[in-house]
Amino acid sequence: MSDRTKQLQDLDRRYVWHPFTQMSDWEAEPPIVIERGEGSWLIDTDGNRYLDGVASMWTNVHGHCRKELNEALQAQVDKLEHSTLLGLAGEQSILLAEQLVAITPEGMDKVFYSDNGSTAVEVGLKMAFQYQQHRGAVNRKKFITFRHAYHGDTLGAVSVGGIDAYHEIFRPLLFTTIQAPAPYCYRCEMGENDPATCGMSCLKELGRLMAEHGHEVAGVVMEPLVQGAGGMIVHPAGFLKGVRDLCNIHGILLILDEVATGFGRTGSMFACQREGVTPDIMALSKGITAGYLPLAATMTTRAVYDAFLGQYRELKSFFHGHTFTGNPLACAVALASLELFKKDNLLVNLAAKIAYLEERLVGMSQLSHVGNVRSCGMVGGIELVRERSTREAYPWEEKVGVQVCQEARRHGLFLRPLGNIIVIFPPLAITPDELTFLCDVVEAAIRTVTEG
Numbered sequence: 339m340s341d342r343t344k345q346l347q348d349l350d351r352r353y354v355w356h357p358f359t360q361m362s363d364w365e366a367e368p369p370i371v372i373e374r375g376e377g378s379w380l381i382d383t384d385g386n387r388y389l390d391g392v393a394s395m396w397t398n399v400h401g402h403c404r405k406e407l408n409e410a411l412q413a414q415v416d417k418l419e420h421s422t423l424l425g426l427a428g429e430q431s432i433l434l435a436e437q438l439v440a441i442t443p444e445g446m447d448k449v450f451y452s453d454n455g456s457t458a459v460e461v462g463l464k465m466a467f468q469y470q471q472h473r474g475a476v477n478r479k480k481f482i483t484f485r486h487a488y489h490g491d492t493l494g495a496v497s498v499g500g501i502d503a504y505h506e507i508f509r510p511l512l513f514t515t516i517q518a519p520a521p522y523c524y525r526c527e528m529g530e531n532d533p534a535t536c537g538m539s540c541l542k543e544l545g546r547l548m549a550e551h552g553h554e555v556a557g558v559v560m561e562p563l564v565q566g567a568g569g570m571i572v573h574p575a576g577f578l579k580g581v582r583d584l585c586n587i588h589g590i591l592l593i594l595d596e597v598a599t600g601f602g603r604t605g606s607m608f609a610c611q612r613e614g615v616t617p618d619i620m621a622l623s624k625g626i627t628a629g630y631l632p633l634a635a636t637m638t639t640r641a642v643y644d645a646f647l648g649q650y651r652e653l654k655s656f657f658h659g660h661t662f663t664g665n666p667l668a669c670a671v672a673l674a675s676l677e678l679f680k681k682d683n684l685l686v687n688l689a690a691k692i693a694y695l696e697e698r699l700v701g702m703s704q705l706s707h708v709g710n711v712r713s714c715g716m717v718g719g720i721e722l723v724r725e726r727s728t729r730e731a732y733p734w735e736e737k738v739g740v741q742v743c744q745e746a747r748r749h750g751l752f753l754r755p756l757g758n759i760i761v762i763f764p765p766l767a768i769t770p771d772e773l774t775f776l777c778d779v780v781e782a783a784i785r786t787v788t789e790g
């Protein structure tokens with residue numbers, strides 16, 4: 339290890355507080371210090387290479403340091419680094435809005451920018467709430483949320499979250515919601531073991547909640563097809579469509595959080611397109627700049643937008659905005675990323691990799707300590723259990739997921755687990771050989787830790 343690496347490690351432990359991290363564990367081990375990126379690989383200050391198995395927190399699409407994206411960023415920085423959208427329009431944010439409207443479902447006509455996934459969701463919540471007020475539905479002040487949901491870490495986003503380990507401590511600061519069960523067939527709270535019946539039971543319960551509370555509900559917030567941070571929980575086909583239909587019956591807005599699923603992750607550009615669903619409000623972030631810069635967009639329909647129009651003195655403006663809204667550098671990279679989707683024929687080429695990942699996961703489902711595997715596009719989740727027959731979980735304190743990821747790291751693969759669920763979420767541009775390597779290392783690491 340070089341002196342420079344040691345020095346950076348020391349400084350990190352002295353000054354940097356890492357997110358979602360028990361810092362006393364962190365301080366006990368010298369961290370890997372990443373210096374460079376190349377395609378699907380991250381390279382540390384000593385030249386060690388790690389395959390980026392989590393696409394740098396689910397953001398990376400075309401690989402690291404992609405020439406075309408670097409050039410777009412360089413070209414923009416020589417023209418303009420930032421100018422505000424409060425009182426001015428911007429070339430790049432205009433062009434990107436046009437593209438976003440073109441690639442999202444018919445009906446998503448307006449783009450409100452912010453800079454991360456949590457704010458994209460917050461904007462969606464406030465937009466839905468204020469919309470209901472403007473249209474005279476003054477009692478529609480609540481939101482229906484789902485168990486296991488994750489929508490970000492600011493207080494509004496936490497309010498609509500459903501992961502007790504992260505969210506419970508903040509409960510006194512949060513607004514209350516009406517929580518519906520999510521189809522988590524592997525640990526079904528509805529007592530169902532078959533995915534389709536599990537989905538039906540959850541829809542039935544959602545319908546019951548809406549019949550009871552519908553008149554006071556502004557919107558339903560959900561992650562379409564797969565609940566990410568909750569454990570890569572994949573919903574049965576038709577569930578999203580069922581939620582949309584129930585929202586229509588009860589006059590409730592559907593707010594889809596596509597922060598993790600958007601931009602090709604599930605195999606189509608947006609997850610909702612897989613079920614032909616158009617939301618009323620849609621939150622986008624993570625993949626939007628292909629992992630380059632913070633940017634988010636909350637999209638909505640003409641109908642929602644129109645409810646905010648009026649005389650200045652009516653105070654119907656949407657009173658929300660962030661300093662770096664519509665940043666030109668981020669928008670320029672986002673535009674270049676959409677070009678690359680076309681140039682690389684990315685979504686078409688993804689199909690074979692998705693099929694391979696699925697096949698390997700099915701293979702891993704036979705391992706003696708794997709309780710369940712699931713996948714949705716280029717997302718995989720492998721749930722480790724102490725006892726396969728009873729699906730008895732490993733006690734979370736044993737950190738079996740963490741151990742598997744540490745073992746993978748020794749073999750050149752960077753992963754981050756969600757409890758005892760191993761998450762596979764590589765850059766979409768990963769090559770078939772790299773994907774093979776990733777699956778080989780994951781499988782070997784699970785065996786070493788759980789059978790060794």
Ligand SMILES: *Cc1c(COP(=O)(O)O)cnc(C)c1O
Pocket residue numbers: 454455456457459488489490491561566567595596597598599623624
């Ligand atoms: C990551 C994530 C968020 C939060 O995004 P941040 O940029 O971390 O604030 C919101 N929703 C979903 C589904 C996410 O995966």
